[in-house]
Amino acid sequence: MQIDPVTTEVIRNALCYSAEEVGIALRNSAYSPNIKERMDHSCALFDPHGNLLAQAEHIPVHLGSLPWGAKNVIRYLEENGDEWKIGDLVMVNDPYIAGTHLNDVTVIKPVFFEGILIGFSANKAHHVDVGGEVAGSISSDATSLFQEGTVIPPVKLIDGGHFDEDILENFLSGVRNPDISQGDLRAQIAAASLGERRLLELAEKYGADMIFGVFGEIISYGERRMRQQLQQIPEGAYTAEDCLEDVVGTDTLTWIRVRLERTEGGLEVDFTGTDPQVEAPFNAVFGVTLSATYFAVKSIVDPEGPMNEGILKPIIVHASHGSLVNPKSPAPVSGGNLETSQRIADTVFRALAQALPGHVPAASQGSMNNVNAGGFDPKRNRQWTFCETLGGGSGGRAGSNGIDGIHVNMTNTMNTPIEAIEQYYPVLFEQYELRPETGGKGKWQGGSGLVRAWKLLEPTAEVTVIGDRQKVPPWGLEGGQPGGLGAYWVKRVDGRMEQIKSKATLLLHEGDTLIMETPGGGGYGEEYK
Numbered sequence: 001m002q003i004d005p006v007t008t009e010v011i012r013n014a015l016c017y018s019a020e021e022v023g024i025a026l027r028n029s030a031y032s033p034n035i036k037e038r039m040d041h042s043c044a045l046f047d048p049h050g051n052l053l054a055q056a057e058h059i060p061v062h063l064g065s066l067p068w069g070a071k072n073v074i075r076y077l078e079e080n081g082d083e084w085k086i087g088d089l090v091m092v093n094d095p096y097i098a099g100t101h102l103n104d105v106t107v108i109k110p111v112f113f114e115g116i117l118i119g120f121s122a123n124k125a126h127h128v129d130v131g132g133e134v135a136g137s138i139s140s141d142a143t144s145l146f147q148e149g150t151v152i153p154p155v156k157l158i159d160g161g162h163f164d165e166d167i168l169e170n171f172l173s174g175v176r177n178p179d180i181s182q183g184d185l186r187a188q189i190a191a192a193s194l195g196e197r198r199l200l201e202l203a204e205k206y207g208a209d210m211i212f213g214v215f216g217e218i219i220s221y222g223e224r225r226m227r228q229q230l231q232q233i234p235e236g237a238y239t240a241e242d243c244l245e246d247v248v249g250t251d252t253l254t255w256i257r258v259r260l261e262r263t264e265g266g267l268e269v270d271f272t273g274t275d276p277q278v279e280a281p282f283n284a285v286f287g288v289t290l291s292a293t294y295f296a297v298k299s300i301v302d303p304e305g306p307m308n309e310g311i312l313k314p315i316i317v318h319a320s321h322g323s324l325v326n327p328k329s330p331a332p333v334s335g336g337n338l339e340t341s342q343r344i345a346d347t348v349f350r351a352l353a354q355a356l357p358g359h360v361p362a363a364s365q366g367s368m369n370n371v372n373a374g375g376f377d378p379k380r381n382r383q384w385t386f387c388e389t390l391g392g393g394s395g396g397r398a399g400s401n402g403i404d405g406i407h408v409n410m411t412n413t414m415n416t417p418i419e420a421i422e423q424y425y426p427v428l429f430e431q432y433e434l435r436p437e438t439g440g441k442g443k444w445q446g447g448s449g450l451v452r453a454w455k456l457l458e459p460t461a462e463v464t465v466i467g468d469r470q471k472v473p474p475w476g477l478e479g480g481q482p483g484g485l486g487a488y489w490v491k492r493v494d495g496r497m498e499q500i501k502s503k504a505t506l507l508l509h510e511g512d513t514l515i516m517e518t519p520g521g522g523g524y525g526e527e528y529k
Helices: 005-029 066-079 165-172 178-206 208-230 286-301 336-355 418-424
Strands: 041-046 052-055 089-092 104-113 116-126 155-159 237-245 253-262 267-270 315-318 370-377 382-388 427-435 449-456 460-466 487-491 497-500 503-509 513-517
Touching (some): 005 041, 005 116, 041 066, 052 208, 066 089, 066 104, 066 116, 089 178, 116 208, 237 336, 253 336, 267 286, 286 336, 382 418, 418 427
Antiparallel strands (some): 089 104, 089 155, 237 253, 253 267, 449 513
C-alpha cells in the first residue's frame, strides 16, 4: 500500500496528541496529589509488538523504560501460555519486568480492530504507597526488593472484560491508603481505555492496513533520523565517571562509569567498570539505565526530533548483569529509580561533553530530593502517606544561565503546590523559596536550588528522605564552577538543629520541622574578568 507523507504526518500527530490527552485524563481523575498535582505519571502508545509509537511529554525515567517493559510483558504472557483478548488489561509493578520501582504501577491495554490486535495503550503512575517497611515504600536501607512493597508480576486485572476483584484486593491489602490507591488505579484504567478509543478511531478512519503502514514509516523515519544525527559525534571513544554518596555507608562513593563510541551505524554505550550492585535500594534496573541513556543522548544530538522506537534502535546499551546499573533480582531498587537514574544521565552527559563541546550543559542539581512521610492523623481518624520530589538548579549552558528551582533530567514533574499538601496532610509549610548563590559561577551561571520546610501537626510521622549531591557538587563545564551542595535538616520543637544524611529514615514529632535545601546547578564557561 502506498503511504503518502501527508497521511503519515496526520496520523503521527494524532498519536502524539492522543498520548497527551490520555495523560490529561489520568491527571484529572487521579486521587493522590502526587499524580493530580505533581503529575507523577506517563502515557504512551505502542504497536502490536510493543514498539513505541508516541508518548506524552511526561517523565523521562518512566518513558524510556516503557518500551522495554511493554516487550517484557508481551514476552511474559507468551511464555506463560496466555493470549491477549478484547477487554484485557494487565497490571504490573515488578521493576525487573516493567522497569523503574515498585511504586510505579504500569497498566497495559491491548487494542483490537475487527478482531486484529493493532496496538497497546499503556501508562505508568507512581502510587504513594505499595506497602513495604516504611511509609511511602521507598526505603533508605532495604536489602531486598520484597522489603520495598508488594511485588506484582504481569497479571490480568481485567480478563476479557471481567474485573478480577481478588487481584485488586490482594494489591490493596498491602498498602497504607487503599482508597487513594484504588482511585489512582481506576484513573489509570480509564486513561488506558481512552488511549484504546483513540487508536480505534484512527483504525476506523484509515483502516488497519493503512495504520500498520504508517506505524512502520514512523519508526523507520525515527531510526533514519537518529542514525543521521549521531553522525555529528566525531569518531572515537569517550569516557566519563560520576558517583553517588553514602549508598552503602557514610563517607563512601559508589561509581558509575561509561564509555561511548560512535560506530558506523549508531552509538555504543558501555557501562562496564561500574561498581557492582549493592545491598541497598540504589540499584537501577536495566530499564532505568536505558531511560537515562536515551534521555541524555537524544537531548544532545536531536532534542527537537520525534520520539518513537526508531529513535532508540541505533543506541546500543551494555551493562554487566550484577552491576549497579543492571542488578540481579531481588536486589532493592526504589532509590535507583530516583538518584541512580540521575547520576547515569549525568555520566552520559559528561562523556558527550567531550564528544560535542559547546552542546552539553553543566551538571544540573543531580537529585530528585525525594520525601516520603506517613503516620496517623487523629483529627481525621485515618492513615496518611505523602510523597514529593523537589526541584533545584539546572546547569548553565553556552548562551544561557541555568534555571532556578526546577525539576531536571529524569524527573520532569511539578513542585507540588503547598496549598494542596496542607489541604490533604497534617503539615504546615514555613518556608518555600530559592537559595541565592547556590548556582555555580561562570560566564553562564547555574540555577539556584530551593529551600522547602514544613512543620508536623500530628503526634508522630515516619519520614524517609532520598537525595544526593551533599558532598560531591554538580560539576561545572568549560571553566565554570560547581553548583552549591544540598543539605537536609530537622529543627526539633525545642529549637535544636540536626543535620540528616542524604539517605535516611527518621521519626518526626509534633512541632518538628523538616528542612530540605536542594543543590544548585553547575556554571558554564569562565567568568568575565
